[in-house]
Amino acid sequence: MKKQQIKQFMISLIISLVIYGALMFSMNNGIISSYWSRIMITACINIVLATSLNLASGYLGQLTLGHAGFMSVGAYIAALASIHLQTPFIISLIIGAIVAAVIGLIIGMPTLRLKGDYLCIITLAFNEIIRVIMLNLKITNGARGLIGMPMSTDFTSAFISVVVTIYVIYCIVKSRHGRAIISIKEDETASELAGIPTFYYKIMAFVISAFFAGIAGGLYAHYNGILVPVSFDYNKSVEILVMVVLGGLGNLKGSVVAAIVMTFLPELLRSFSDYRMLLYAVVLIATMIIKEKNLMPHIKEKFSKKEVVEEVAE
Amino acid sequence: MALLKAEGLGIQFGGLKAVDEFNFEIEKNQLYGLIGPNGAGKTTVFNLLTGVYKPTSGQITFDGKPIIKMKPNQITELGIARTFQNIRLFKNMSVIDNVKVGLHHSQNYSLLPAILNTPGYFQGEEAIEEKALSLLRVFDLEEFAYVKASNLPYGKQRKLEIARALATSPKLLLLDEPAAGMNPTETAELMETIKLVREKFSIAILLIEHDMKLVMGICEKIVVLNFGTTLAFGTPEEIRNNPEVVAAYLGNEE
Amino acid sequence: MEFVAQMINGLSTGGMYALVAIGYTMVYGIAKMINFAHGEIIMVGAYLAYIATSMMGMPSYVSIVISIFGCALLGVVTEKVAYKPLRNSGSLAVLITAIGVSYLLQNVFLVLFGSAAKTFPTYIPAGTIQFFGISITYVSLISLILTGICSAALLFFVNKTRIGKAMRAVSEDKGAAELMGINVNNTISLTFAIGSGLGAIAGVIYGMSYSLIDPYIGAMLGIKAFIAAVLGGIGSIQGAMVGGIVIGIAEAFTISYVSSTFSDAVVFGILIFILLVKPAGLFGKNVREKV
Numbered sequence: 001m002k003k004q005q006i007k008q009f010m011i012s013l014i015i016s017l018v019i020y021g022a023l024m025f026s027m028n029n030g031i032i033s034s035y036w037s038r039i040m041i042t043a044c045i046n047i048v049l050a051t052s053l054n055l056a057s058g059y060l061g062q063l064t065l066g067h068a069g070f071m072s073v074g075a076y077i078a079a080l081a082s083i084h085l086q087t088p089f090i091i092s093l094i095i096g097a098i099v100a101a102v103i104g105l106i107i108g109m110p111t112l113r114l115k116g117d118y119l120c121i122i123t124l125a126f127n128e129i130i131r132v133i134m135l136n137l138k139i140t141n142g143a144r145g146l147i148g149m150p151m152s153t154d155f156t157s158a159f160i161s162v163v164v165t166i167y168v169i170y171c172i173v174k175s176r177h178g179r180a181i182i183s184i185k186e187d188e189t190a191s192e193l194a195g196i197p198t199f200y201y202k203i204m205a206f207v208i209s210a211f212f213a214g215i216a217g218g219l220y221a222h223y224n225g226i227l228v229p230v231s232f233d234y235n236k237s238v239e240i241l242v243m244v245v246l247g248g249l250g251n252l253k254g255s256v257v258a259a260i261v262m263t264f265l266p267e268l269l270r271s272f273s274d275y276r277m278l279l280y281a282v283v284l285i286a287t288m289i290i291k292e293k294n295l296m297p298h299i300k301e302k303f304s305k306k307e308v309v310e311e312v313a314e
Numbered sequence: 315m316a317l318l319k320a321e322g323l324g325i326q327f328g329g330l331k332a333v334d335e336f337n338f339e340i341e342k343n344q345l346y347g348l349i350g351p352n353g354a355g356k357t358t359v360f361n362l363l364t365g366v367y368k369p370t371s372g373q374i375t376f377d378g379k380p381i382i383k384m385k386p387n388q389i390t391e392l393g394i395a396r397t398f399q400n401i402r403l404f405k406n407m408s409v410i411d412n413v414k415v416g417l418h419h420s421q422n423y424s425l426l427p428a429i430l431n432t433p434g435y436f437q438g439e440e441a442i443e444e445k446a447l448s449l450l451r452v453f454d455l456e457e458f459a460y461v462k463a464s465n466l467p468y469g470k471q472r473k474l475e476i477a478r479a480l481a482t483s484p485k486l487l488l489l490d491e492p493a494a495g496m497n498p499t500e501t502a503e504l505m506e507t508i509k510l511v512r513e514k515f516s517i518a519i520l521l522i523e524h525d526m527k528l529v530m531g532i533c534e535k536i537v538v539l540n541f542g543t544t545l546a547f548g549t550p551e552e553i554r555n556n557p558e559v560v561a562a563y564l565g566n567e568e
Numbered sequence: 569m570e571f572v573a574q575m576i577n578g579l580s581t582g583g584m585y586a587l588v589a590i591g592y593t594m595v596y597g598i599a600k601m602i603n604f605a606h607g608e609i610i611m612v613g614a615y616l617a618y619i620a621t622s623m624m625g626m627p628s629y630v631s632i633v634i635s636i637f638g639c640a641l642l643g644v645v646t647e648k649v650a651y652k653p654l655r656n657s658g659s660l661a662v663l664i665t666a667i668g669v670s671y672l673l674q675n676v677f678l679v680l681f682g683s684a685a686k687t688f689p690t691y692i693p694a695g696t697i698q699f700f701g702i703s704i705t706y707v708s709l710i711s712l713i714l715t716g717i718c719s720a721a722l723l724f725f726v727n728k729t730r731i732g733k734a735m736r737a738v739s740e741d742k743g744a745a746e747l748m749g750i751n752v753n754n755t756i757s758l759t760f761a762i763g764s765g766l767g768a769i770a771g772v773i774y775g776m777s778y779s780l781i782d783p784y785i786g787a788m789l790g791i792k793a794f795i796a797a798v799l800g801g802i803g804s805i806q807g808a809m810v811g812g813i814v815i816g817i818a819e820a821f822t823i824s825y826v827s828s829t830f831s832d833a834v835v836f837g838i839l840i841f842i843l844l845v846k847p848a849g850l851f852g853k854n855v856r857e858k859v
Binding site for chain 2: 167171174177187
């Protein structure tokens with residue numbers, strides 16, 4: 001198993017390096033315009049957001065609508081650290097992510113104890129509150145926007161963040177901790193009676209998810225150069241959720257693909273932009289109904305049994 | 315000293331006493347049956363013993379420790395494992411992963427080694443894999459290790475649930491109607507499996523079952539529950555000849 | 569006197585929350601789901617009244633009736649199209665779909681009417697009435713009366729009529745109710761219709777009280793009403809009424825004695841507090857999971 005896993009790891013590493021090299025080469029030689037290379041950074045940020053939300057909602061099965069809220073905490077804290085403490089970029093990112101994780105802990109403690117759908121509403125409420133706070137605080141400069149942080153996010157740092165996020169989440173999911181997290185989604189009571197401290201693992205998954213949302217926020221802050229609270233509203237949370245649902249709950253590869261598609265597609269369909277969010281809503285409803293009604297059994301049967309299992313387990 | 319001891323155990327739902335003054339003891343390595351008419355409170359007893367419900371009165375001691383204040387997962391860790399009347403597997407996980415969830419506490423590597431892929435992590439995972447496979451072997455499920463649990467046939471799902479429970483390395487195993495929905499051949503096979511499990515893992519087993527042939531066939535002692543209280547306790551022979559039991563239960567059955 | 573005036577103020581917004589909370593609670597009781605789109609139904613209710621009066625020139629009472637029936641229909645259609653196919657799926661799937669429906673409604677109205685606020689027609693003249701030296705606006709008074717009538721009628725309907733009995737039966741046990749000859753599908757539809765109809769009334773009250781409506785009004789109103797439902801004990805109609813009024817009063821007092829920026833925070837504080845102290849809510853039953 002060890003050999004197999006190391007082999008897999010090396011292959012993934014090489015693929016990542018090749019992708020990175022090819023993209024960097026294309027950008028440096030003008031094959032990819034600077035306009036599109038900026039969008040590629042956005043795609044990277046979205047991948048971090050989608051894969052981290054997938055940990056909480058896809059693997060753990062706890063629906064949260066506050067991912068943009070955690071992102072905004074990470075963004076503002078990282079930006080403020082860079083501006084006022086002059087911390088190096090990576091330190092700012094980590095500070096932002098840690099604060100986002102701590103807030104995740106504070107929200108998770110009372111709500112994850114309960115069974116049911118409370119988390120969804122509470123995280124949505126949190127998203128709203130955090131937006132109002134950012135709008136009213138002096139230090140965040142309210143609606144006029146926070147500026148002054150260095151534009152440190154480049155394609156390299158965004159790409160590294162993506163690789164690290166996917167790698168960490170993948171490793172967690174593959175471990176005994178990941179199995180515990182997935183078992184909670186499958187059947188919380190059975191999981192508890194199999195000896196899993198379910199509350200602890202719910203908190204763990206939720207906090208890690210918030211941490212990476214914070215990383216994405218920090219990247220966004222140092223890429224965009226200006227932070228306005230409205231970028232982190234309910235719409236952003238839903239957008240991330242759509243990526244996760246479209247890519248498949250509990251499917252990391254799917255989240256990556258969906259995040260890329262959902263970053264580039266709107267750019268290609270600019271004239272359609274008024275209807276973008278309408279489309280997201282339809283996608284959410286349709287995906288759920290089609291999936292649950294098993295309207296795609298034939299597609300599923302094409303995979304061998306083992307692959308179907310892997311799709312769920314990874 | 316008894317492995318598990320319940321004294322004056324009771325729980326009320328609203329005004330209804332689902333279980334009342336339930337007294338019970340089981341020794342190490344014993345195989346007991348818990349029977350009673352529908353609604354007698356058998357599953358409720360299991361839920362009390364495993365911490366799913368908190369009793370309104372009484373005490374439970376397991377291995378010398380009082381457990382009524384503990385959480386279900388702590389009780390499992392202490393050594394009581396169970397299966398469910400209506401199978402509750404992790405349906406979308408593979409067969410082997412179901413067992414691996416049960417093996418959660420057999421290893422204690424933390425999050426960081428898992429991320430850094432340290433040798434400790436690999437050793438832990440290999441140990442888990444090995445144990446899981448050997449458990450599946452006991453139940454002839456090895457060839458299905460990578461099949462999605464929900465794709466197993468019914469009888470094998472029941473077995474997998476027992477395997478998952480055993481993975482938590484229990485001292486006491488509670489089986490809730492393991493033969494429900496099985497045909498006579500499957501039931502006979504299950505009887506053999508249960509006997510085998512007790513010998514191989516040397517654990518105590520308490521089973522709820524409606525199939526009298528199974529209960530009478532393998533249990534050393536039987537508790538009869540009626541309206542939440544103990545009606546009788548004794549060997550299969552004693553239970554069969556107990557007029558009260560016959561009136562309350564066996565008489566209605568056949 | 570300021571105190572009493574604020575109390576009445578709180579009662580009237582609280583009544584509006586209560587009407588919305590009843591929708592959440594009834595649907596939860598019967599379909600065991602949080603109808604995330606319920607807040608948006610209220611927004612639709614307000615817009616329907618606006619369309620009928622301001623764009624089509626209908627008299628106020630006709631507009632309100634149109635709004636009620638329009639929302640009831642919308643509620644039923646939503647259930648049939650989006651939720652019914654998922655009735656046997658996990659709560660995650662239903663919740664995601666409900667979020668989709670909520671988002672869909674919000675964005676349909678954004679596309680149709682734009683994000684700029686519209687002025688709600690004045691159904692009730694501005695002005696105040698004096699009661700023992702306390703001045704109450706006509707709108708507050710009418711809202712209170714409207715809420716009272718609706719609540720009383722609903723309680724009578726659910727507790728005293730045959731159909732009400734059927735609803736309670738379905739919420740206790742769908743399977744058993746079906747075996748007793750109750751048409752479960754119709755009962756669920758009716759529940760959505762009633763909940764949405766009450767939502768429409770709340771939407772009209774919102775329009776009258778705040779006089780500006782936009783496609784986003786449903787979201788926050790929905791969350792607050794949901795909190796009211798949780799506070800009262802989700803599944804309990806009386807609980808939703810009490811919860812709504814408590815939230816309304818708490819909000820009114822925070823706005824007048826502390827600061828309006830904190831009013832939302834206080835409401836969410838109440839939610840967190842109740843979830844920590846008594847998750848089943850004031851009138852809720854502790855539901856045991858079947859193991």
